[in-house]
Amino acid sequence: MAEINRDDVAHLARLAHIDMTDEELDRMAGELAVIVDSIKTVSEVAGDDVPATSHPIPLSNVFREDVVGETLSNEEALLGAPDNADGRFKVPAILDGE
Amino acid sequence: MTAGTDEVLSFDEAIEKYDPVLGFEVHVELNTRTKMFSSAPNAFGDVPNTNVTPVDLGLPGVLPVVNGVAVESAIKIGLALNCSIAEKCYFARKNYFYPDTPKNFQTSQFEDPIAYDGHIDIELADGTVFRVEIERAHMEEDAGKLTHMGGSTGRIQGAEFSLVDYNRAGVPLIEIVTKPIEGAGARAPELAKAYVAAIREIVKNLGVSDARMERGNVRCDANVSLRPYGQEKFGTRTETKNVNSLRAVEHAVRYEIQRHAAVLDTGTPILQETRHWHEDTRSTTSGRPKSDADDYRYFPEPDLVPVVTNEAWIEKLRAELPEPPAERRKRLQADWGYSDAEFRDVVNAGVMSSIEDTVAAGVSAAVARKWWMGEISRRAKLADVEPAELGVTPELIVELNALIESGKINDKLSRDVLDGVLAGEGTPAEVVEKRGLAVVSDDGPLLEAIDGALAAQPDVADKIRGGKVQAVGAIVGGVMKATRGQADAGRVRELILQRLGVEG
Numbered sequence: 001m002a003e004i005n006r007d008d009v010a011h012l013a014r015l016a017h018i019d020m021t022d023e024e025l026d027r028m029a030g031e032l033a034v035i036v037d038s039i040k041t042v043s044e045v046a047g048d049d050v051p052a053t054s055h056p057i058p059l060s061n062v063f064r065e066d067v068v069g070e071t072l073s074n075e076e077a078l079l080g081a082p083d084n085a086d087g088r089f090k091v092p093a094i095l096d097g098e
Numbered sequence: 099m100t101a102g103t104d105e106v107l108s109f110d111e112a113i114e115k116y117d118p119v120l121g122f123e124v125h126v127e128l129n130t131r132t133k134m135f136s137s138a139p140n141a142f143g144d145v146p147n148t149n150v151t152p153v154d155l156g157l158p159g160v161l162p163v164v165n166g167v168a169v170e171s172a173i174k175i176g177l178a179l180n181c182s183i184a185e186k187c188y189f190a191r192k193n194y195f196y197p198d199t200p201k202n203f204q205t206s207q208f209e210d211p212i213a214y215d216g217h218i219d220i221e222l223a224d225g226t227v228f229r230v231e232i233e234r235a236h237m238e239e240d241a242g243k244l245t246h247m248g249g250s251t252g253r254i255q256g257a258e259f260s261l262v263d264y265n266r267a268g269v270p271l272i273e274i275v276t277k278p279i280e281g282a283g284a285r286a287p288e289l290a291k292a293y294v295a296a297i298r299e300i301v302k303n304l305g306v307s308d309a310r311m312e313r314g315n316v317r318c319d320a321n322v323s324l325r326p327y328g329q330e331k332f333g334t335r336t337e338t339k340n341v342n343s344l345r346a347v348e349h350a351v352r353y354e355i356q357r358h359a360a361v362l363d364t365g366t367p368i369l370q371e372t373r374h375w376h377e378d379t380r381s382t383t384s385g386r387p388k389s390d391a392d393d394y395r396y397f398p399e400p401d402l403v404p405v406v407t408n409e410a411w412i413e414k415l416r417a418e419l420p421e422p423p424a425e426r427r428k429r430l431q432a433d434w435g436y437s438d439a440e441f442r443d444v445v446n447a448g449v450m451s452s453i454e455d456t457v458a459a460g461v462s463a464a465v466a467r468k469w470w471m472g473e474i475s476r477r478a479k480l481a482d483v484e485p486a487e488l489g490v491t492p493e494l495i496v497e498l499n500a501l502i503e504s505g506k507i508n509d510k511l512s513r514d515v516l517d518g519v520l521a522g523e524g525t526p527a528e529v530v531e532k533r534g535l536a537v538v539s540d541d542g543p544l545l546e547a548i549d550g551a552l553a554a555q556p557d558v559a560d561k562i563r564g565g566k567v568q569a570v571g572a573i574v575g576g577v578m579k580a581t582r583g584q585a586d587a588g589r590v591r592e593l594i595l596q597r598l599g600v601e602g
Contacts, residue, residue: 015393017195054188054398060406063166066130069137069151077147077155077264087146088261091197093246 003040004032104381105360109352110284112324112359118286119332120279120351121321124297126272127240128171129308129315133268134239135162135205135402140270142313146263154268156201162401164189168270169212169405171306172237173415175272176213178300178422179232186406187212189237189399197262198241206273208396211236212405218300220292221424222285225438230293231277240269272301278332286322286355291348294318298344299423311343318347322354324362333358334368338382341375350375353382430454434463447475449485452492459492461499469495473513494519497526510583511535537586541593544577544585548594551576563598570594 006029013020020028074087083090107115133140136153153160176183190208216232243266248258274297282289298316302309309315323335336358341350358368372385421429430450431441434457444450449470456466470485478485498515501507507515507530518529530536551573552559561569570591577590595601 011393015193015395054400055403057403059403060186062163062403063169064132064137064163066132066165066167067137068132068139071138071148072150072152072155074145074147077150080157086261088245088263089147089197089200091260091262093248093257093259094196 003036005029104357106353106356107359107363109356112356113284115326116324116355116359116362117280117327117329118282118355119323119325120282120286120290121335122276122290122293123319123321124274124294125317126175126274126297126301126307126309127315128168128270128272128306130165130167130171130270132165134165134168134237134270136268138268141265144265146265149265150267154200154264156199162205164402164405165270168237170415171270171304172212172235172272173407173412174304174306174419175274175301176216176235177412177416177419178304179213179216179218179235179274181213181216181232181235183407183412184210184212184214186210186404188404189402190396191399192394192396194394197260198244199267200242200264204238204241205399205402206238207236218296219424220289220296222288222292223442228282228289230279233275233277235272235274238271238273240266240271242267287348287352290320290351291344294347295344303420303423305420314342317342320347320350320354322351322358323368324355324358333362334370336368336371336373337388338373338375339385346375346377349380350382353380357382434467436463436467440467443471447471447485449475452486456492456495459496461496465499466495473516489520490516494526501526501530505586506530506536508537508586511537535584537584544581544590544593545597547577547580547585548573548590548597550580552594552597559598562594562600565600567595567600
């Protein structure tokens with residue numbers, strides 16, 4: 001029972017900015033379907049009384065004091081950038097992404 | 099800059115035909131010392147890309163840690179907006195690709211905001227109170243700042259590349275979202291402005307944000323839709339992004355109402371999209387299409403554990419809240435006995451706190467108002483600064499007032515004394531001494547000046563003798579001129595009438 005079809009994969013690929021060929025889409029749809037079906041077996045064990053859990057470790061409220069710590073220098077910050085100018089990261093102009 | 103070329107209907111006609119529904123997303127930057135998830139400084143105007151840590155740059159293997167003060171600020175904002183505070187809430191990743199976030203996601207909250215279901219009562223200029231329901235207030239982080247280079251206009255259209263400064267990336271943000279606001283009618287633009295002003299005032303009063311709109315501490319996205327009167331279903335909305343001054347919020351809402359109405363009148367549906375506001379043309383232009391199903395693939399942030407609140411914590415924070423601005427205004431107006439109009443002027447002039455301090459320093463509310471709304475406001479206007487920025491202290495006003503009440507100086511001279519004090523010539527008493535500004539109270543020199551003024555205007559003198567007492571003003575004026583304002587006008591009047599043998 002495939003929960004993921006080829007259109008879903010194409011949609012996700014587009015959102016993730018990943019170019020995929022038709023062949024890759026077909027293959028990935030099949031592979032992901034197997035994974036999703038496998039994971040579905042979990043819900044056969046977990047009944048309605050088990051809430052969806054994103055954080056399995058019973059830990060909460062891990063906070064930091066509001067105290068300034070060490071920062072990178074401008075040079076360090078830009079070190080891994082493919083390009084920079086004027087102390088800033090230089091990127092291709094992208095039309096209104098957000 | 100792009101001029102809006104869209105057709106618009108007149109505002110009156112638009113409102114006559116259509117019922118506007120508003121909605122706001124206001125982003126408030128907190129003034130914590132450090133960022134939301136890293137210990138980099140939260141500071142404005144520093145050298146680009148220096149207030150950054152590996153966390154802010156989204157480098158591999160980093161672990162964000164929540165700023166505890168930012169969480170408390172978020173709860174305080176929630177309480178001030180009469181919200182419920184979540185017992186347990188999570189952070190979530192909002193995924194999108196744009197260079198303003200180096201991580202390719204913004205850490206935000208999705209299904210379970212820290213605060214939800216609140217309201218604030220907005221007071222309009224004429225005193226009408228309008229309740230705005232708050233849907234939620236959630237914690238997130240600001241994005242980096244992009245500067246588009248090349249191209250002719252500095253705007254993104256035609257830009258060749260962009261430069262990114264991540265100093266702002268990760269600055270704590272609280273996003274406050276209203277429920278749809280219905281029933282504002284023709285007052286929608288005014289309400290829009292008043293709402294954002296109220297949010298700004300609340301967060302400033304809480305001390306959790308610097309709330310400077312010109313620095314982007316408070317930013318507003320304004321949603322507008324129109325529907326025929328009587329229709330329950332909302333019309334299609336547009337979201338005008340980053341309207342960042344109070345005046346612009348009012349104008350943007352007004353413009354969008356007019357534009358929507360013109361579109362709807364042609365029978366065309368409104369395109370659901372973001373709009374960009376242009377201050378120079380006071381119009382909006384099309385941004386990008388926006389659907390309610392924008393797919394950000396939110397999922398719980400695995401690197402951050404949940405925030406769990408309890409009653410004791412919330413009540414401790416509630417106890418720390420300052421008096422709400424609206425209640426404070428009510429209390430002060432009652433204490434001071436100002437009329438509604440007088441009080442509104444005081445608030446609009448931005449001198450309410452100054453008057454409060456001045457009254458506390460020991461003068462009557464009437465005297466404090468006279469100074470702050472009169473001479474000090476006048477000087478502030480001339481200097482193009484806020485009245486409170488002139489350096490006039492409550493103590494100075496108390497001293498000046500004491501000199502006036504003792505009869506040593508009059509109102510007019512007090513301005514010269516103020517000049518002297520602000521010029522650094524010493525205390526008011528010292529300035530009176532040094533500049534020789536004391537009121538001439540000895541009748542001798544006054545009588546001399548009166549005789550001179552009567553001789554200079556014999557026809558006026560005759561009129562007064564003939565019973566036209568109101569003509570005395572001309573002689574008083576002459577005497578005040580001769581004494582360079584250093585006479586007590588009331589006393590001068592008495593003496594003139596005595597001199598001429600006329601009953602006052």
